[in-house]
């Protein structure tokens with residue numbers, strides 16, 4: 001049975017990044033992999049509109065990941081956003097500015113062992129903002145801001161967190177979405 005996704009997302013690339021088609025495709029696949037790895041089965045169904053052109057026509061919401069250089073973020077948001085990514089809350093579709101400089105080279109404050117761990121963190125952190133999560137005081141948590149110095153490597157903790165409190169919250173969102181769809 002084909003289950004319609006509740007959330008459809010798109011991945012865009014700032015033209016100034018001058019990425020090849022292959023590089024863009026690779027990043028798109030990574031985003032897909034990180035989202036799938038982070039969302040417990042049976043919570044929120046997500047699909048990339050480009051990689052899955054025949055996804056459902058009636059998603060509850062749409063999320064756009066824009067890969068932009070840090071210089072763009074500085075220009076748009078000012079120096080207090082230096083080396084940050086951000087999600088525009090309350091917009092439809094939800095827009096996420098993914099800091100491409102961080103994607104290539106994580107900020108010095110990030111505590112992850114591998115670049116893939118960092119990218120997974122970044123993707124899931126921003127996506128959880130999309131779903132309504134705020135920053136957390138838990139310095140091991142995925143909602144800790146890794147651009148701030150107090151965070152620690154979350155990788156050993158993430159499965160526990162994603163399958164505990166995050167899963168519980170996702171279930172609530174899922175129930176709300178299902179109610180909206182029925183109503």
Ligand SMILES: [Zn+2]
Nearest residue numbers: 125129135145
């Ligand atoms: Zn954040």
